[in-house]
Amino acid sequence: MSRKKFSADFQIPRPVDELFPLFSAEGEKLWVPGWDYKNIMGSTDLHEDYIFLTQNHDHASADAIWLVKRYQPETHLVQFYKVEPNEKVGIITVQCEAVDAEETRVEVSYEYVGLSQTGDDFIDGFSESEYREYIAEWERLLLEYFATVT
Numbered sequence: 001m002s003r004k005k006f007s008a009d010f011q012i013p014r015p016v017d018e019l020f021p022l023f024s025a026e027g028e029k030l031w032v033p034g035w036d037y038k039n040i041m042g043s044t045d046l047h048e049d050y051i052f053l054t055q056n057h058d059h060a061s062a063d064a065i066w067l068v069k070r071y072q073p074e075t076h077l078v079q080f081y082k083v084e085p086n087e088k089v090g091i092i093t094v095q096c097e098a099v100d101a102e103e104t105r106v107e108v109s110y111e112y113v114g115l116s117q118t119g120d121d122f123i124d125g126f127s128e129s130e131y132r133e134y135i136a137e138w139e140r141l142l143l144e145y146f147a148t149v150t
Contacts, residue, residue: 002114006131009107010139014146016098019106020076022142023064023094026050031145037066046078047071049133088112088119108135 012019021027026044028035038053039147063084069091070079076096083089091111098106110131114120 002120004126005106005109005111006126006128007109008132008135009105010135011099011103011105012139012142012146013084013103016076016096016104017104017141019104020073020078020096022145023078023096024054025050031141084115084119086116086118087115088114088122095134106138108138 015030022031024046025037025039026046029037036054042054046068046141047069048068050071052066053063054066055063065079065083065085068078069081069082070077070093072078076098077094081089081092081149082092089112091109091113093107093109095107097107099105112123112126114123
């Protein structure tokens, strides 16, 4: 089975405590066009072992099951397992760090593990440059979002 890890970072001119909550199932609804999820936990409060579902989003060719692996709001870290049955598992890590009181550095890592030939084909064909373009889109969308709420 194929396995590949990518990492990229960017900075957003916002305080870390304002930015970090946007990297949650509910928070992404504010800045990611078309993002929605099925809440199966009955709460929007993120915590470890929180589970939600998405349909064909974020490099998915199938519906996905998301599980919060690590949630450390005190250190601005969240990590998800994104399981696309019979295809691949993504391990997504977002770490926010205050550069200063008004600037935050965001590091985003995706690790993909293939579960089938379809998943392996995606992983083998997904490049570092495509990943960097994908994360640059996060930065652009976040900047656009903050431009509308200021």
